Amino acid sequence: MSRSxxxxxxxxxxxxxxxxxxxxxxPSPRGLPSGAxxxxxxxxxxxLGVAGAAVSLVVSVWLLATLTGPVDxxxxxxxxxxLTVRLGLRLDPAAALVAVAVSAVALAVQVYSVAYLKxxxxxxDHRYAPYAAQISLFTAAMLLVVVAGDLIMLLVGWEVMGLxxxxxxxxxxxxxxxxxxxxxxxxVTRVGxxxxxxxxxxxxxxxxxxRIADVLAHDYSTGTLTAAGLLLLAGVAGKSAxxxxxxxxxxxxxxxxxxxxxxxxxxxxAAGIYVVTRLxxxxxxxxxxxxxxxxxxxxxxxxxxxxxxxxxxLKRVLAWSTVSQLGxxxxxxxxxxxxxxxxxxxxxxxxxxxxxxxxxxxxxxIGSTLLPAMGGLRRxxxxxxxxxxxxxxxxxxxxxxxxxxSKDGILVVAEEAALHGGGPAGARVGxxxxxxxxxxxxxxxxxxxxxxxxxxxxxxxxxxxxxxxPPPAMRWPIVLLAVPAALLGLAGFAGPFVRRLSxxxxxxVALGPGVLLPLALLAAGAGGAWLAxxxxxxxDPAAALGRLRPLFAAGFRLDDVQDLLVVRPCRALARGxxxxxxxxxxxxxxxxxxxxxxIGGGLGALHRAGLPRAAxxxxxxxxxxxxxxxxxxxxx
Numbered sequence: 001m002s003r004s005x006x007x008x009x010x011x012x013x014x015x016x017x018x019x020x021x022x023x024x025x026x027p028s029p030r031g032l033p034s035g036a037x038x039x040x041x042x043x044x045x046x047x048l049g050v051a052g053a054a055v056s057l058v059v060s061v062w063l064l065a066t067l068t069g070p071v072d073x074x075x076x077x078x079x080x081x082x083l084t085v086r087l088g089l090r091l092d093p094a095a096a097l098v099a100v101a102v103s104a105v106a107l108a109v110q111v112y113s114v115a116y117l118k119x120x121x122x123x124x125d126h127r128y129a130p131y132a133a134q135i136s137l138f139t140a141a142m143l144l145v146v147v148a149g150d151l152i153m154l155l156v157g158w159e160v161m162g163l164x165x166x167x168x169x170x171x172x173x174x175x176x177x178x179x180x181x182x183x184x185x186x187x188v189t190r191v192g193x194x195x196x197x198x199x200x201x202x203x204x205x206x207x208x209x210x211r212i213a214d215v216l217a218h219d220y221s222t223g224t225l226t227a228a229g230l231l232l233l234a235g236v237a238g239k240s241a242x243x244x245x246x247x248x249x250x251x252x253x254x255x256x257x258x259x260x261x262x263x264x265x266x267x268x269x270a271a272g273i274y275v276v277t278r279l280x281x282x283x284x285x286x287x288x289x290x291x292x293x294x295x296x297x298x299x300x301x302x303x304x305x306x307x308x309x310x311x312x313x314l315k316r317v318l319a320w321s322t323v324s325q326l327g328x329x330x331x332x333x334x335x336x337x338x339x340x341x342x343x344x345x346x347x348x349x350x351x352x353x354x355x356x357x358x359x360x361x362x363x364x365x366i367g368s369t370l371l372p373a374m375g376g377l378r379r380x381x382x383x384x385x386x387x388x389x390x391x392x393x394x395x396x397x398x399x400x401x402x403x404x405x406s407k408d409g410i411l412v413v414a415e416e417a418a419l420h421g422g423g424p425a426g427a428r429v430g431x432x433x434x435x436x437x438x439x440x441x442x443x444x445x446x447x448x449x450x451x452x453x454x455x456x457x458x459x460x461x462x463x464x465x466x467x468x469x470p471p472p473a474m475r476w477p478i479v480l481l482a483v484p485a486a487l488l489g490l491a492g493f494a495g496p497f498v499r500r501l502s503x504x505x506x507x508x509v510a511l512g513p514g515v516l517l518p519l520a521l522l523a524a525g526a527g528g529a530w531l532a533x534x535x536x537x538x539x540d541p542a543a544a545l546g547r548l549r550p551l552f553a554a555g556f557r558l559d560d561v562q563d564l565l566v567v568r569p570c571r572a573l574a575r576g577x578x579x580x581x582x583x584x585x586x587x588x589x590x591x592x593x594x595x596x597x598x599i600g601g602g603l604g605a606l607h608r609a610g611l612p613r614a615a616x617x618x619x620x621x622x623x624x625x626x627x628x629x630x631x632x633x634x635x636x
Contacts, residue, residue, distance in 0.1 A: 022133025192238020
């Protein structure tokens with residue numbers, strides 16, 4: 001076994017082993033008072049979670065440093081009706097880069113959670129051990145998706161992530177909205193996963209193998225590739241929150257803030273984008289699938305950006321921004337540049353983890369997630385302010401921060417596809433993605449500036465709070481994540497970094513006259529929000545949206561549409577099935593039982609009759625039998 005294969009196998013194995021041990025730990029006693037005893041009850045799960053994530057980060061960095069080319073290794077696991085499922089690894093530098101991002105964010109979340117979830121004598125401390133173990137399992141599942149060399153292995157990691165998201169979103173059971181949000185995330189993503197499973201089955205059966213190398217090498221018909229690609233995109237839309245299966249992501253904010261950072265930055269939503277890059281040759285051979293992806297990406301990009309402009313909840317602004325940024329990544333794939341999509345995935349992982357953890361620090365000290373309860377925090381929370389300034393600047397695409405370079409790379413390839421028809425899905429898709437991306441730049445700058453002003457500028461609107469920067473366990477992950485959020489984009493100038501992304505279409509950094517338009521839109525969006533706030537700092541700039549604000553805040557009421565077209569019919573069907581089951585199936589079974597009981601009761605009553613009546617009945621029966629015999633005998 002080569003060193004690269006060993007390191008690749010350790011990537012998911014280490015956090016999985018830690019998760020298994022953590023899930024077997026006994027729960028801490030309820031109502032444990034703060035102090036040494038409480039600290040000891042959390043010491044083992046904390047040590048396991050942090051150590052597991054740290055080892056995963058070391059392994060992923062080691063793999064990135066030593067991996068020089070693609071590695072594909074597999075061993076036979078099981079045969080399913082002639083189809084062989086293998087335990088296999090498919091490693092390349094791009095996979096190693098994504099593994100580093102996943103491990104780094106997981107480590108930051110584990111360390112941050114130590115202080116964030118510290119409560120005195122409540123149920124959160126009692127359940128810290130399963131919480132830390134579930135984060136490790138979540139990390140292992142995502143790393144399995146990253147290194148899997150077989151579609152069945154990839155599917156296992158894909159589905160385990162869905163289960164972990166359900167458990168972690170519903171972690172704080174004191175919040176009434178948490179169980180509903182967890183169930184919604186689980187069910188909506190399961191809808192897409194049905195298509196994902198069918199797409200994998202179609203590819204595996206067609207190739208006679210589920211090994212990714214065999215699937216990519218097989219000569220499928222165009223119809224088969226189109227059908228399989230569209231089925232896979234259903235799963236991608238669910239996991240990576242693409243329209244119309246994006247509605248679970250904003251509601252998932254009911255989970256703990258560190259979990260929001262993990263889901264939005266490194267796991268779950270990144271999985272769908274990564275899988276498309278993994279299987280990209282199949283999508284290239286079926287351009288219809290990329291055209292569909294381009295339409296979904298443009299709608300998702302603008303829908304998420306517009307919805308973010310009207311939110312009053314700090315975490316929901318960031319959640320809708322994730323939806324929009326995922327639209328950028330999907331748009332890059334649609335116009336033919338998986339490298340640009342992966343580059344934005346990496347920069348987004350850095351600045352979005354930073355933003356969520358920074359938001360957690362604000363929420364931790366204010367005691368509320370609502371923007372109207374914030375304001376004036378710049379002076380009392382300087383570390384959080386400067387860190388979130390970097391994160392929001394990267395989100396908006398302010399040069400030279402990371403988001404500027406990765407977003408500009410997407411706009412460059414989209415412009416190329418639009419003006420010169422260079423994209424695999426055609427010029428129309430290029431125009432759609434490019435124009436949506438340009439509009440998204442201005443809108444993103446507007447809501448990022450609004451969030452910064454309402455949170456940190458002006459006067460404090462919550463006099464009862466005593467804001468301060470978070471404790472070291474929460475502060476250091478924020479500060480350290482600010483470094484890649486600021487500087488990772490500059491790696492796009494480095495040839496080795498570009499080559500590790502296996503870029504087949506365009507350079508990641510292509511500065512030229514075309515960059516002036518995004519910069520102008522960035523300045524217009526940020527300047528518009530600042531001028532609206534400057535005129536009246538007591539008024540939310542979102543008030544300028546007027547009658548559109550409720551529509552944007554409700555995410556264009558797509559939840560209501562889903563409720564009308566899907567939820568209500570399904571519930572009505574379920575009620576009809578239940579009534580049919582109770583009336584027909586249960587009715588037949590219970591009716592048969594009741595009839596048998598009645599007949600048995602009647603016979604029992606006759607059997608228990610008094611002796612005179614019984615004798616008379618026997619005599620009457622004998623007379624009737626004799627009479628019948630005489631009549632029948634005479635007739636014969």
